[in-house]
Amino acid sequence: xxxxxxxxxxxxxxxxxxxxxxxxxxxxxxxxxxxxxxxxxxxxxxxxxxxxxxxxxxxxxxxxxxxxxxxxxxxxxxxxxxxxxxxxxxxxxxxxxxxxxxxxxxxxxxxxxxxxxxxxxxxxxxxxxxxxxxxxxxxxxxxxxxxxxxxxxxxxxxxxxxxxxxxxxxxxxxxxxxxxxxxxxxxxxxxxxxxxxxxxxxxxxxxxxxxxxxxxxxxxxxxxxxxxxxxxxxxxxxxxxxxxxxxxxxxxxxxxxxxxxxxxxxxxxxxxxxxxxxxxxxxxxxxxxxxxxxxxxxxxxxxxxxxxxxxxxxxxxxxxxxxxxxxxxxxxxxxxxxxxxxxxxxxxxxxxxx
Amino acid sequence: xxxxxxxxxxxxxxxxxxxxxxxxxxxxxxxxxxxxxxxxxxxxxxxxxxxxxxxxxxxxxxxxxxxxxxxxxxxxxxxxxxxxxxxxxxxxxxxxxxxxxxxxxxxxxxxxxxxxxxxxxxxxxxxxxxxxxxxxxxxxxxxxxxxxxxxxxxxxxxxxxxxxxxxxxxxxxxxxxxxxxxxxxxxxxxxxxxxxxxxxxxxxxxxxxxxxxxxxxxxxxxxxxxxxxxxxxxxxxxxxxxxxxxxxxxxxxxxxxxxx
Amino acid sequence: xxxxxxxxxxxxxxxxxxxxxxxxxxxxxxxxxxxxxxxxxxxxxxxxxxxxxxxxxxxxxxxxxxxxxxxxxxxxxxxxxxxxxxxxxxxxxxxxxxxxxxxxxxxxxxxxxxxxxxxxxxxxxxxxxxxxxxxxxxxxxxxxxxxxxxxxxxxxxxxxxxxxxxxxxxxxxxxxxxxxxxxxxxxxxxxxxxxxxxxxxxxxxxxxxxxxxxxxxxxxxxxxxxxxxxxxxxxxxxxxxxxxxxxxxxxxxxxxxxxxxxxxxxxxxxxxxxxxxxxxxxxxxxxxxxxxxxxxx
Numbered sequence: 001x002x003x004x005x006x007x008x009x010x011x012x013x014x015x016x017x018x019x020x021x022x023x024x025x026x027x028x029x030x031x032x033x034x035x036x037x038x039x040x041x042x043x044x045x046x047x048x049x050x051x052x053x054x055x056x057x058x059x060x061x062x063x064x065x066x067x068x069x070x071x072x073x074x075x076x077x078x079x080x081x082x083x084x085x086x087x088x089x090x091x092x093x094x095x096x097x098x099x100x101x102x103x104x105x106x107x108x109x110x111x112x113x114x115x116x117x118x119x120x121x122x123x124x125x126x127x128x129x130x131x132x133x134x135x136x137x138x139x140x141x142x143x144x145x146x147x148x149x150x151x152x153x154x155x156x157x158x159x160x161x162x163x164x165x166x167x168x169x170x171x172x173x174x175x176x177x178x179x180x181x182x183x184x185x186x187x188x189x190x191x192x193x194x195x196x197x198x199x200x201x202x203x204x205x206x207x208x209x210x211x212x213x214x215x216x217x218x219x220x221x222x223x224x225x226x227x228x229x230x231x232x233x234x235x236x237x238x239x240x241x242x243x244x245x246x247x248x249x250x251x252x253x254x255x256x257x258x259x260x261x262x263x264x265x266x267x268x269x270x271x272x273x274x275x276x277x278x279x280x281x282x283x284x285x286x287x288x289x290x291x292x293x294x295x296x297x298x299x300x301x302x303x304x305x306x307x308x309x310x311x312x313x314x315x316x317x318x319x320x321x322x323x324x325x326x327x328x329x330x331x332x333x334x335x336x337x338x339x340x341x342x343x344x345x346x347x348x349x350x351x352x353x354x
Numbered sequence: 355x356x357x358x359x360x361x362x363x364x365x366x367x368x369x370x371x372x373x374x375x376x377x378x379x380x381x382x383x384x385x386x387x388x389x390x391x392x393x394x395x396x397x398x399x400x401x402x403x404x405x406x407x408x409x410x411x412x413x414x415x416x417x418x419x420x421x422x423x424x425x426x427x428x429x430x431x432x433x434x435x436x437x438x439x440x441x442x443x444x445x446x447x448x449x450x451x452x453x454x455x456x457x458x459x460x461x462x463x464x465x466x467x468x469x470x471x472x473x474x475x476x477x478x479x480x481x482x483x484x485x486x487x488x489x490x491x492x493x494x495x496x497x498x499x500x501x502x503x504x505x506x507x508x509x510x511x512x513x514x515x516x517x518x519x520x521x522x523x524x525x526x527x528x529x530x531x532x533x534x535x536x537x538x539x540x541x542x543x544x545x546x547x548x549x550x551x552x553x554x555x556x557x558x559x560x561x562x563x564x565x566x567x568x569x570x571x572x573x574x575x576x577x578x579x580x581x582x583x584x585x586x587x588x589x590x591x592x593x594x595x596x597x598x599x600x601x602x603x604x605x606x607x608x609x610x611x612x613x614x
Numbered sequence: 615x616x617x618x619x620x621x622x623x624x625x626x627x628x629x630x631x632x633x634x635x636x637x638x639x640x641x642x643x644x645x646x647x648x649x650x651x652x653x654x655x656x657x658x659x660x661x662x663x664x665x666x667x668x669x670x671x672x673x674x675x676x677x678x679x680x681x682x683x684x685x686x687x688x689x690x691x692x693x694x695x696x697x698x699x700x701x702x703x704x705x706x707x708x709x710x711x712x713x714x715x716x717x718x719x720x721x722x723x724x725x726x727x728x729x730x731x732x733x734x735x736x737x738x739x740x741x742x743x744x745x746x747x748x749x750x751x752x753x754x755x756x757x758x759x760x761x762x763x764x765x766x767x768x769x770x771x772x773x774x775x776x777x778x779x780x781x782x783x784x785x786x787x788x789x790x791x792x793x794x795x796x797x798x799x800x801x802x803x804x805x806x807x808x809x810x811x812x813x814x815x816x817x818x819x820x821x822x823x824x825x826x827x828x829x830x831x832x833x834x835x836x837x838x839x840x841x842x843x844x845x846x847x848x849x850x851x852x853x854x855x856x857x858x859x860x861x862x863x864x865x866x867x868x869x870x871x872x873x874x875x876x877x878x879x880x881x882x883x884x885x886x887x888x889x890x891x892x893x894x895x896x897x898x899x900x901x902x903x904x905x906x907x908x909x910x911x
Contacts (some may be wrong), residue, residue: 040704061703064728069700096440191827192800193695193715193793200696207698237454239440245403248501249427251453255410285888294441317761324674325692 001003016220020291028078031312035074038316040323041065054090068211078308079221080274083266085307087226087282089288089300093235094164094259098289101281102267103211106149106172109179111271112202113143119197120186128186138201139213139272143220146268154260163256165242166172188219203276203328207292217269225304231259232296240296277330279337286344312338355379356513356544361409363393363399370396372568373409378561380414380511380544382509383535385555387548388565389589394548395435395517397565401431401546402515402559411595414510424455430513431498435478435521435548437490438480445469445493452501468500469493473530482514495519495531505543510567514538520554532558556595556604580606618633648756649709649731652700655694658888659735660685662751665758665889667761672706676716681882681890699724709733709754738887739810741772748889764889771892772814778899779816787820788812789840789870792827794854794862799830801838807873807885810843814891815898817842833866839903844883844898846885847878854878876903 037045051058058066084102092100102108115171116235122130127138132142146285157168164191189200234255245252270277284307288299316330321327356378363371372391378384386394396535400407403418403426411418413429421429431452440450449465469475472492472558477485482493495516502512514535528551535545547553555562555576562570562579566588572579585593585606592609622688653674655658663672669684676694679685689705691697694713699721702710710730714737716722725732732755735747754760760875790808791801791858802808803824812819821830830838843865845854857877865871883894 013447040698040701042704061728064724065700065703068724068727093441098441154835179908188798188829196693201694205696207696208718208720210723212722222585233454237451239443240448240451241434241438243434244432244437245429246423247402247427247432248423248451248497251423289441293447295447319698319701322690322692324698325677325690325694326698326701326707328696 001129013252013293013295014298017295017302019294020288021298021302021305022304024309026305028305028309028312030112030188031309031316032078033314035316036066036070038320039065040320041165053224059239067322071201072204072211072214073315074211074312075218076214077206077312078275079268080206081280081308082225082304082313083221083270083307084227084277084280084311085284086227086265086300086302087266087270088334089285089296089303089309090228090231090235090259091263092285093231093238093296094256094263095169096239096241098286099282102263105177106153106175107146107264107267108271109176109183109274110149111142111268112276113149113179113183114141114143115139115201115271115275116183116190116198117141117145120190120194136213136216139217143268143272144216145179146263146271149179150260150264150268154257162253163260168260201275201330202330204277204330204333205273205318205326205328206311207319207326208294209273213273217273220265220269224262224269227258227262228266228304229297231255231262232300235259235296235300267304275328275330277311277333279333279341280310283337283344284310296345355412355414356384356401356420356485357412358397358401359410359412361397361407361411362406362559363400363407366511370568371400371407371602374400374570376563376570376573378544378546380513380543381539383539383545383547383558384561384563385547385549385559386563386565387552387555387580391567392565392588393568394565398517398546398548400513401533402430404434411437427455427501428512429502429510430515431501433495433498433516433519435517437494437582439490442481442483445479445480445482445485448482448493448499449500452499456501464500464503465496468496468503471499472496475526477582488524488527489529490529491519491522495534499534500544500607505538505541511543513560514545516545518548518550520549520551528554552580552585552593552595552606553604556606561562575605580604623735640649641884642855643688649707651705651707652711652755653705653707654679654685654693654711655691655697656711656735657681657882658738658747658886659711659751661714661882661886661888661890662764663755665748665764666755666757667751668755668757668760671755673707681880681886696818696902697721699728703728703730707731711735711751711754713737726825727815735837739807741769741776741814741891744768744771744772744811744889744891747887768889768892770879771890773892775814775895775899778896778903779814780856782816782899782903782906784906785816785818786841786905787839788815788842788844789820789838789868790844791854791859792846793856795851797862799832799835799862799865800827801830802827807887810887811891811895812844814895815902817898817902832909835864836867838868840870841873842877842902843868843874844876844884845878846881873905875905 033045043065045161047062048066087102091102092098115138118138153171156171157164187198234250237248237250242252285299285303288302288306292298314329318329318332320325325345358374358376361371361374370374386397388394396405398406401411419428446465449468450461453461472495474489474492474496482490489575500513505512520531523531524595532554537544558577561568562576564579564584571588572584580595582593582595593606594609595606597604642801650671651664651673652671654663654672655676657678657680660675661681663669664682664685672688674689674691675685676691678694691702695715695717697716703727710725710732712732712734714734733750735750737744738744738747743770748765749761750910792802800892801821803821803826805825805828809819820838844860845859856878859865859876860871860874883890884905
């Protein structure tokens with residue numbers, strides 16, 4: 001009893017964060033159901049429920065739409081949205097900067113380069129490779145690109161067992177420029193159709209979601225999402241700076257290594273299945289920090305829930321606003337995210353820096 | 355017992371500490387003093403492992419280099435000279451970070467008591483970044499205090515390493531911090547701190563390490579080290595150390611030649 | 615919306631079943647008439663359907679379909695390589711007539727598994743390919759007679775073009791410029807529909823040495839020495855203005871620019887390889903003929 005009283009008295013925002021978490025869970029559940037039940041074909045979840053309860057078999061077409069189109073798409077959206085938001089939150093905690101983004105450690109640039117290489121030079125790939133991976137060549141290349149650049153950066157920034165976050169940031173900018181240049185070269189030699197593919201890839205979409213893709217990338221994202229909450233204490237400590245985090249007893253080297261690998265895995269896999277989707281990683285954690293404080297024990301979980309919800313909503317808009325065509329989801333998240341981002345920047349002017 | 359064995363630190367190729375060997379006892383306040391650039395803070399940072407150094411630091415008979423971060427954290431709290439905080443944490447949340455590796459039953463109550471000890475009890479829900487510099491310094495001190503709240507656990511003394519803990523505080527809170535340090539030592543803990551103010555040093559210290567140009571020019575009981583001659587040599591200006599007859603407290607008064 | 619749907623589920627379901635039944639009956643009754651709800655994915659697909667006089671069977675088209683004008687009134691299902699499976703299924707097509715590059719592959723796979731009838735037209739670079747596309751389409755629509763007529767008409771157009779090409783006194787060098795963004799010449803190399811069209815019209819592709827559409831260095835453009843510069847006037851994404859081409863520092867040094875020989879044609883007309891290909895080739899041929907100086911050949 002005393003503990004409870006004391007904690008509410010002493011500005012612990014845990015209770016608030018827990019309520020938010022419940023609300024977000026409910027929101028995600030609702031959005032998930034909406035995502036399953038909403039679509040151009042008019043097949044609704046209720047018809048599924050009805051079919052299940054009445055024991056009748058659903059029409060093949062309806063089952064296909066729910067099971068092969070909407071369900072993998074919904075699950076992909078949940079995992080990708082959660083991964084992007086959690087990766088953003090982890091990265092911001094690691095760099096002690098609310099504007100940090102997985103793009104900073106080169107995951108984005110590396111993944112982008114991988115995708116561009118696959119799109120432009122995919123035709124030159126050896127036959128055995130194309131036969132083995134089929135049309136998953138682009139996602140695979142994006143994932144490998146993201147991981148490779150992260151590992152390179154990690155090696156560059158780590159000396160005698162210590163990773164310098166600042167070095168990593170600077171090297172990330174350099175590697176980003178290099179990847180940008182390489183991407184530029186490829187864009188330069190790309191033809192019209194490849195350029196269109198590149199544009200669409202860069203804008204992201206859940207349109208290509210399918211069970212095989214989900215089964216390949218889903219476990220990687222899920223693993224990262226499960227690992228992230230264990231970083232909460234470490235990231236909280238890092239807010240004090242690395243030295244102070246060490247002095248309150250945290251194994252910061254391990255925290256940093258796990259954080260970087262988590263971000264690389266989550267972002268690499270998310271970018272691989274859904275292309276470049278911006279702003280979720282920055283906007284979601286920032287809004288949550290405003291609402292319930294920066295405590296990562298709640299922030300990471302809430303960011304995952306909110307990111308998943310937002311991406312599902314964005315996807316609902318993307319696939320219905322210009323139906324029967326489909327808008328790239330990156331356009332939706334950027335259109336919603338950019339004004340919020342500007343609003344954050346405007347607010348920041350008046351506040352204490354960082 | 356804290357033992358510093360031949361500690362050498364170089365920044366680039368410039369040696370800053372030339373082999374410091376010294377000892378501090380639990381149950382005592384040890385103050386590191388010396389003029390600007392004499393290596394006080396560097397020495398404290400070497401003792402806490404925040405700069406690369408040659409030599410050895412032993413705490414309670416254990417080589418610090420061999421201890422895990424959480425083992426060290428259970429043994430000592432460290433207050434750096436300046437603390438930056440990312441993200442808008444509340445005061446209570448910042449202090450609770452000091453309990454990261456603790457297994458205390460009643461964390462919330464401990465946070466409240468630590469805030470009381472630094473005269474910040476009404477501020478728990480305030481955002482840290484909205485406080486003044488002095489208030490922030492007190493919150494950081496509370497965070498360190500809460501980490502080693504009991505000065506002795508299972509017969510083993512715990513330690514406070516404080517780098518200029520009074521730097522941005524007003525006089526009343528400076529004295530409060532001196533009282534905190536003395537109290538921690540009286541109850542069996544060890545305190546090692548860097549101070550600038552010789553009067554506060556005289557008031558707080560059981561033991562003094564006097565630094566000059568990267569060397570230890572004196573170590574021992576306060577009254578033995580803080581002599582007129584030693585201070586004048588280190589600081590390069592005449593100083594008079596004495597006891598006020600009326601109050602019994604120590605003072606160090608600069609003898610300002612040429613100032614009327 | 616969901617609440618409303620929930621309430622009316624029984625009705626909708628029953629209605630749907632009834633509709634499916636009716637549809638099945640109707641299909642059975644008019645089996646010889648072929649599909650009535652066709653989605654065209656790809657410019658030449660829609661064009662062929664219209665050329666067969668069956669434009670009213672189309673229920674939707676993709677963004678690349680732009681001829682004839684009437685096709686633009688149909689709902690747009692998006693870029694041909696980014697089709698959304700559910701949205702297509704929702705339109706309840708009984709045929710999707712797609713060009714070879716329709717995608718993404720996941721969508722094609724799901725459509726196939728959903729049992730949506732789909733005919734994928736081959737990539738066309740030759741007169742034979744064009745005829746194959748028309749034949750396939752006519753067959754898919756169940757229109758043997760109209761198909762035969764269109765085939766005959768197209769064949770004769772193509773023959774006329776071939777004759778004109780053969781009778782050309784010389785073979786002018788033609789450079790196809792796809793775009794000129796930021797002064798960068800994106801030209802057609804070998805194995806492109808542009809190169810195929812140039813050959814059909816009796817010209818020679820001035821740009822050799824690479825496959826596909828690639829940026830050309832200024833020096834390579836000068837060395838290619840085209841007699842004619844060919845570009846799109848509208849359709850496709852990039853229209854290139856004749857002035858722009860003539861003012862380009864490298865192109866300005868080519869024989870084509872010095873004699874202001876720029877030919878601009880509609881993108882789908884020129885490169886679509888549909889029923890109008892014979893006419894397009896003939897038109898290009900006429901333009902090429904005008905370039906050849908009287909003394910040559």
